[in-house]
Amino acid sequence: MGDRLSGTVIVRIAQRKDASKDVRVRGFRADIEGLRAIAVVAVLIYHLRSGWLPGGFAGVDIFFVISGFLITSHLIREWASRGRISLTRFYARRMIRLVPAATLTLVATAAATVLFVPRYLWQQIGFDIAGAAAYIVNWVFAARSVDYLAEDAVTSPVQHFWSLAVEEQYYLIWPLLIILAGMAATKLRLRTRVMVVCAAGMVITLSFGAALLAIAAGDATAYFSTLTRLWELAVGATVAAAAPVLSRVTGVVAGFGYAAGIALILIALVVVTGEADWPGPLTLLPVLGTAMAIAFGGAGTVVEKIVCVKPLVWVGGISYSLYLWHWPIIVIAGYVFERNSVAVALACATLSVLLAWLSVRFFENPIRFSTWARGRSRNGLSLGLVMGAASVVLGLILSWSSSDGSLRAPEGAVPQGAAVLGPVPTESASSELMVEPAWVLPAPNKATEDVPRLYADGCQQDQFSAEVLRCTYGDTEADRTIAIVGDSKANQWLPAIDLIGKDEGYRVDVITKSACSLSDAPARKSGGAYPSCDEWNDNVDRELAELRPDVVLTSMASARAHVNGTEAEARRVMAEGLAAKLAHIEELGSDVIVIADTPHPPFAVYQCVAEHSDDVLGCGFALAPALELSAVGTQRAAVEQLGGTVLEPGTSAAEPAGTRSAADSQAPTMIDMTDVICPPSTAQSCPAVIGNALIYRQGSHVTATYVETMTEHLRDVLAEAGLEVR
Template sequence: MSASPRTSARRMRPEIQALRAIAVGLVVIFHFFPTRLPGGFVGVDVFFVISGFLITGNLLREAGRTGRIRYGRFLLRRAKRLLPASLLVTVSVSLAIAVWVPRHLWDQFYSEVVAATLYVQNWLLAANSVDYLAANNQASPVQHFWTLSVEEQFYLVMPLLLFLTIVVFRTRWRAAAGWCLAAIFAGSLCYSIVLTANDHAVAYFSTGTRAWEFAAGSLLASLGWRAPVGVRTGVSFAGMAVIGSCGLLMNGQLPFPGLYAAIPVVGTLLVLWAGMPSTALGALYRLRPVQWLGGVSYSLYLWHWPVLVLFPFVVGHKPVLPQTLTLIAFSLLLAAGSKYFVEDPFLGIKHRYQHAITLGTAWVGVVAVLVVATGFTATARADTRAEAAAALAELKTHSGCFGAMSMRPDAHCDPAKAPPVDPAFAKNDAHGIESGICAGGRVLEQISDGKACLYGDPKGAESIAVVGDSHARQWVAPLDDIARSRHLRLVTYVHPSCPMADSPVISSDGVVDASCAAWVAGSMRSIAALAPAAVIDAALVPAGYAEAGLSQASFESQVAAHRAAMEAFIHDGAKVVAVADTPYEPQDVPDCVAAHPEDRSNACAGPRSTALDGRPQPLLDAAKSVPGVMVIDLSPYLCTPAECPVVIGGVIVYKDRQHLTQTYARSLAPFIESALARDLIV
């Protein structure tokens, strides 16, 4: 997090340095020991309020002295203060990724490095939070730059608003500035409450939902209030107690930021309002270790997260307690070095060309990051394209030992002769499972927040519908191949985390997914109008929803809802096929294969008893209770009697823990086609 512009030790407010020390301590302890301090993330909110208070205070004082705000000069001062250390971290992380991180993560990690360098990381994470394929991305070494991105966006907008206020209102600009800040505070707080209730993940990273926290500090600075001397100690202690309690009592299950963020914000405002107590509490604030930690808080924030995230890639396992303590000490050492050898020297530049030096350094640093990131990303993508071409060639030859074909009872395949696998290819080998796109097909109809998509032969005389959640989408690629060869239209009605059944899906904070219900209702009407010859239904088992933090109605209610949908399809003249669910592996498969290339079976494959069997499937129970419904179970080509392998016939089976790679799914096409032909569906 950022610090105030450089000033002398005499002018530095000790209580603000103490606040910084508390804030960075909360964040660091939360990251290294999340169960010990579950609410440590509120340290970010403390920093936001401090930034609003200091930056707005400085701008208002400048306007009071000179009658104007020099916007360009302000941005250059900010760049001089923040960019040298942040660019040092992003350049270092870029090189570390190339050395220690497996290639299948390069695309994600380097895209985040670029976003962090350009200070738009918060928007990338917000977009990924609603992208089903990216929602479970591994934490990158620069993920924490989202807070810096929010701050930089604040630095761009707030001074400009004050500048315009001075220009427009002239003699009454102070009152106008106060009303402007109040409007930002109220509007952003309301937006934060509404968006947090409806889309918690996006709200967490959005600048709009965080602006009120900066505005709260800005309002306090604009009012110039200071607590009476007699109550300063009590007020300051109360504020610190509120912040500390948040760290201990809050947790990630709360709908945050929303109204809950107001608690640490109020605590921070109390400390800032109180000022410096002239008591033992003030002496505590002045302690050299406290002031030192506050002084290096920006650098410590920058360094501690990459150190924590990269460590397992370097040594092959997560840190144990002694290693964790060593990593914290190493982070402090890096922070001190960054502070005294990078931040302070740049702040000390008083050359007449200091702004040119600042801009030149920033330009060189940004270009260096972009060159490294794009270069290594291009290399990884080229390898992935080559692997994709090789996989497609193998599929076209119908090799008897490629992918699922090697699981045939009469197959005699030597695993040692299987082609090498590429986790980077597997990670991206998906047919697209977002509701808002039609990867490889075309949009047939917009339904609620999703789309019905057309595949197969668009001129086919008959249609087949595929319905369900993302576990239905994984069958689109092989069914597309089958539909093209059979001259059938294939229409998909798939939506992430939304089975084709009138049964509610509930988020972790207890909110019913209304968009899912609207999608199901609209899809059922569309399918009735389509009048397909067959409907192929698939869905993730309830245990999978639970592991994703979602809950559903009772098992019996889910069975009844699936049964009702199947009966509706049959009533409209369609044959119905229920597809048994696929295994759920114990960990991310490409990550595990990359980490254990020589021992992937023992290290990565889940026992059949937990990965597949013993996971009740309401879809199959419903299918068994509706006469005429056909069931396809492809588990013989996914699991042995003992385990569910993660690499079969030289192909990585899953792109994550549970979704089949497109290549492996397509290798199952002959078995799917054979099963469908038995019931004269194709």
């Protein structure tokens, strides 16, 4: 996809010392243009309606193999004819071919974003545009794919640039490997192609191995990672290096090989479903299929003639531009039209083809074939760098322009938040809550950044490692210890617990892992097993046995264990696993307090507030279904199984506040802060804002700002639960 050297390539591969023996000449490769057309049409259909072509995403893999083949063919040809490779010339040509079209698409995407996309989304999209222009956006999406705090991230209109970024990163290293292979061949008196095959084989082994390991570990970054994708381009490179040998295969054998290759491609596009385990073993279907089609193409078989029909060849000629344009059009259309009907889908496809043709005809080719651009390598480099830098700046400007001033807080303003509720939330007057706020903090477009400082400190373990990370807050010199253990629903309470720890003389140790609940039940993530979470839980047992905290605070977002069974069965197993874990912690001598999961909104609250700044009250949601979605029921079942009690702000415990110690505790206590988040006076609904504080940041996580305003409520109910306070 990224390498658009055109199907009108003449590939002449010759070893400098053996040119008379090792020559393969090919003229116009209409079959390669046909393969490009199949790839881009497959991707287009998949993005318009994935059900129409379940494996259409594999079109990207077809592009990877083609790019690896063409780039390597040209590099070997240059080495064979000149005995060297000009990196300056190589990168200048790449920039002239790739950057202008990409820049035009990015500029148009930024303009369409300003016109049709809600302003609060400009920050993310602008950042993505900058990453796409710098050809590093695949790593941006890789990080986002495993970022538990990015669950509300919108579909990026430049998400498809990830594959272009992979190819550009490939171009940084592959010419160097060809040079090294050529030098080694000269030194060892071997053919350059032999050394290139060896180099490609090494890359295939390491990269494909990395992909298999990543998929086995459930690493979501594998899909976007250059390290797990290089093998696909290296397969194409192997075909290029082996071209003289492969050209000897002719007749029926070549025809059968070509047909088999096309068959593998079609099987991948039609039969394969889901991108979760990609790239993996099934990726071999489109990769090897494309390699076979390229290797045995040119024989003029019936199947090849079908692939080479003029409409496909024409589409192949504009495939790069079509790939660039189609995805922004589809994504932006989602903001323009209420529903993505078949008519809208067909209109998007038509507009994509039209813009692709116009781009090639009136923008790309005039630049690409201009005397100035092709005259000197430095001209091409300058053009590419200037256009790329301009796109990066444009993206950053768009990102910085995301705030429109709506609901902007006055300088120095501090929200009251939960403080407006009074000591007993159930007695709060609705008149104080059901008022449209003039300002809110955090600003809606900054809500996802309003997180506990432990994230900046690198204190939450990621989804892959089972190592226990521990960071200390509160009164770091205190003898008494509170340990916050669990997932992000546990650590979201740190802003309040940190203040309580400093005031009451507790060291606060945070031990958390992304999307990993404290439980002995088999962990579940994205509908599958979560082995690193299970291992982490075992390691936490040892950590707590050594740490011996006075109090362990935990919460959780996941209500279900990973079991084969019904929803009820999954919840029951999770409750039993949580109960077993809590009982074990109590045996260590620690008091256990479970903080109820916060209600799960049915939509992104901060996005609603950003879009409806004049009707913030309309961004409230019903409490009952929000609790059903949460883990409250699972937590309550576990606590009750152990004979524990449930406390809410404003209630009284069986014993006077502050008189129970950890050693006296016989059962865990669950504290439910729901009334502070969804006050009963709001008629069983959960408001988006209380006391000028935005409550939710993303998903069902509460903003650090609002949690901090809940400090006094939390302090009181913790004292009722037995926490010793002064």
